[in-house]
Amino acid sequence: MTRADLLAKLAKQSVFDLAVIGGGATGLGVALDAVLRGFSVVVLESHDFGGGTSSRSTKLLHGGVRYLAQGNISLVREALAERAAVLKIAPHLAQPLPFVMPSYSWWQTPFYGLGLKLYDLLAGRAGLGKTELLSVTEAQDALPGLRKQGLLGGVKYWDGQFDDARLALALARTIERSGGLPLNYMEVRELNRSTEQGADDARFDLNVKDKRSGQTISLRARAVVNATGVWVDKLRQQSACSSRLPAPERLVSASQGVHVVVDRAFMPGEHALLVPKTQDGRVLFAVPWMGSVILGTTDTPRQDLPREPQAFEEELNFILKEAGKVLSRPLERRDIRSVWVGLRPLVAANGPAGNTKGLSREHTIVTDANGLITVTGGKWTTYRAMAEDVLDACFDAGVLPARSGGATRGHALVGASAAQTHKSLCESPGEHLYGSETTQLRLCPGADKALGLGLTEAMVRFAARHEYAWSVEDILARRWRALFIDAVEAIEMAPRVAEILRSETSEDPGLEAFLALAQHYQPQDTA
Numbered sequence: 001m002t003r004a005d006l007l008a009k010l011a012k013q014s015v016f017d018l019a020v021i022g023g024g025a026t027g028l029g030v031a032l033d034a035v036l037r038g039f040s041v042v043v044l045e046s047h048d049f050g051g052g053t054s055s056r057s058t059k060l061l062h063g064g065v066r067y068l069a070q071g072n073i074s075l076v077r078e079a080l081a082e083r084a085a086v087l088k089i090a091p092h093l094a095q096p097l098p099f100v101m102p103s104y105s106w107w108q109t110p111f112y113g114l115g116l117k118l119y120d121l122l123a124g125r126a127g128l129g130k131t132e133l134l135s136v137t138e139a140q141d142a143l144p145g146l147r148k149q150g151l152l153g154g155v156k157y158w159d160g161q162f163d164d165a166r167l168a169l170a171l172a173r174t175i176e177r178s179g180g181l182p183l184n185y186m187e188v189r190e191l192n193r194s195t196e197q198g199a200d201d202a203r204f205d206l207n208v209k210d211k212r213s214g215q216t217i218s219l220r221a222r223a224v225v226n227a228t229g230v231w232v233d234k235l236r237q238q239s240a241c242s243s244r245l246p247a248p249e250r251l252v253s254a255s256q257g258v259h260v261v262v263d264r265a266f267m268p269g270e271h272a273l274l275v276p277k278t279q280d281g282r283v284l285f286a287v288p289w290m291g292s293v294i295l296g297t298t299d300t301p302r303q304d305l306p307r308e309p310q311a312f313e314e315e316l317n318f319i320l321k322e323a324g325k326v327l328s329r330p331l332e333r334r335d336i337r338s339v340w341v342g343l344r345p346l347v348a349a350n351g352p353a354g355n356t357k358g359l360s361r362e363h364t365i366v367t368d369a370n371g372l373i374t375v376t377g378g379k380w381t382t383y384r385a386m387a388e389d390v391l392d393a394c395f396d397a398g399v400l401p402a403r404s405g406g407a408t409r410g411h412a413l414v415g416a417s418a419a420q421t422h423k424s425l426c427e428s429p430g431e432h433l434y435g436s437e438t439t440q441l442r443l444c445p446g447a448d449k450a451l452g453l454g455l456t457e458a459m460v461r462f463a464a465r466h467e468y469a470w471s472v473e474d475i476l477a478r479r480w481r482a483l484f485i486d487a488v489e490a491i492e493m494a495p496r497v498a499e500i501l502r503s504e505t506s507e508d509p510g511l512e513a514f515l516a517l518a519q520h521y522q523p524q525d526t527a
């Protein structure tokens with residue numbers, strides 16, 4: 001459906017069973033689960049699908065090796081099962097990935113080897129491959145970029161990797177295909193307890209701003225789920241205030257995570273690298289992704305909650321320094337091609353202020369006295385299981401009638417085909433990311449017109465026609481990950497993308513705004 005079709009459908013529906021606010025991993029997961037149970041659902045996303053934290057993750061489908069170290073067995077076991085579920089429903093956007101933990105001390109191989117054997121056991125039949133102890137030569141063969149000096153071997157284990165922004169998009173499109181209404185660029189400004197609760201049972205009135213047209217739209221819903229990530233507290237407070245309830249306590253304590261992207265030459269091969277303990281106790285990943293290598297991440301408490309957080313100087317230095325300790329080629333600031341930053345929605349309750357490493361990575365669901373259900377925390381890997389918990393909370397609170405679920409575990413997302421095997425996300429991006437829609441993609445004009453970093457004119461047209469894309473940012477940051485791979489090249493590609501988008505939508509595609517945004521993804525050379 002075009003945006004006009006989606007808006008016409010919105011205008012026709014007098015009341016929805018469920019309005020989900022926030023179109024990241026969490027909100028989209030909840031919406032798909034509810035639609036597949038037969039509820040009428042609208043998703044309202046103030047920016048683009050996945051435009052918040054959900055496009056800025058490390059892109060790992062993982063049980064969480066470090067949660068294992070913390071003894072959080074149930075979290076690890078659940079995430080390992082969910083890892084398998086995502087690999088199954090979106091094989092075009094997710095793949096198993098081998099990791100190597102190099103050993104530079106005698107005790108590391110037996111110690112980490114044992115822990116990772118337990119990881120295999122917890123995965124059970126959802127396991128992706130066996131943990132192996134590697135000799136020095138085997139570790140070097142797997143990771144040719146590894147520092148050789150002092151290397152004593154390593155441990156190889158398996159996890160998964162995915163394209164987070166395109167998975168969010170696939171969820172949104174699957175919601176639409178299943179009868180739901182996903183709308184991006186729709187900001188919920190007010191969420192009020194309905195004054196006229198009549199026969200339709202609507203509990204909430206929502207006041208929404210269409211950020212593309214500037215129009216204000218009102219709609220009604222029986223149940224509302226607040227899945228606005230690190231921003232959940234603002235909406236809870238506004239809605240409590242309008243229901244004359246006491247202001248709720250802050251739920252989220254955000255933590256910033258920085259990633260930098262460098263050339264694949266720093267770490268060739270198809271294995272990822274995990275440093276289990278850096279100087280300050282964090283883990284560090286180096287992950288081959290889309291023809292480049294992602295290095296990260298950091299864990300820095302952040303009180304303000306900007307849409308586009310900036311990396312702090314010390315975070316960049318930390319990543320370069322720690323990666324430099326395990327990679328054979330020296331890394332410098334000028335080697336960075338892109339820097340991007342995400343905010344983790346960690347659950348604040350009882351957490352030690354200022355130390356976000358110690359806060360819970362599990363999700364939390366809160367039902368307010370006015371019936372608003374808020375969900376936050378968790379991780380991408382477990383979005384599907386979180387959604388089931390949210391639906392249960394809606395039933396427990398009596399805001400939706402109970403209906404059985406579980407369909408999301410095997411429900412293939414748009415683009416997935418039963419015949420498709422996993423494609424490499426390590427290599428440069430290409431048509432394979434479209435899965436079963438590749439033929440349809442090629443029908444768009446310009447399939448042979450390359451725009452850079454694997455993007456073609458046809459892909460831009462396809463995104464405008466079928467993937468809710470409107471702006472240059474939508475294309476170059478999320479439909480295609482150019483900005484996340486190489487900010488300078490993305491800037492060069494932008495004018496041509498803008499031209500194609502304008503010819504598709506006849507709207508201003510926001511070229512200037514993109515060029516300003518892209519500056520933040522370029523490392524500032526302070527040397």
Ligand SMILES: Cc1cc2nc3c(=O)[nH]c(=O)nc-3n(C[C@H](O)[C@H](O)[C@H](O)COP(=O)(O)OP(=O)(O)OC[C@H]3O[C@@H](n4cnc5c(N)ncnc54)[C@H](O)[C@@H]3O)c2cc1C
Nearest residue numbers: 022024025026046052053054058060188229257342380381
């Ligand atoms: C650095 C980092 C690395 C990570 N790595 C991994 C990883 O490798 N694997 C993994 O499984 N997890 C990872 N995670 C965790 C994972 O990314 C998050 O848990 C997940 O993306 C959170 O999704 P969300 O939908 O809750 O939040 P978001 O994606 O932020 O979505 C919330 C949405 O709500 C919208 N919104 C806000 N206010 C309004 C409003 N008033 N009206 C309408 N919409 C609104 C926002 O625009 C936003 O899009 C990582 C997180 C970070 C920060």
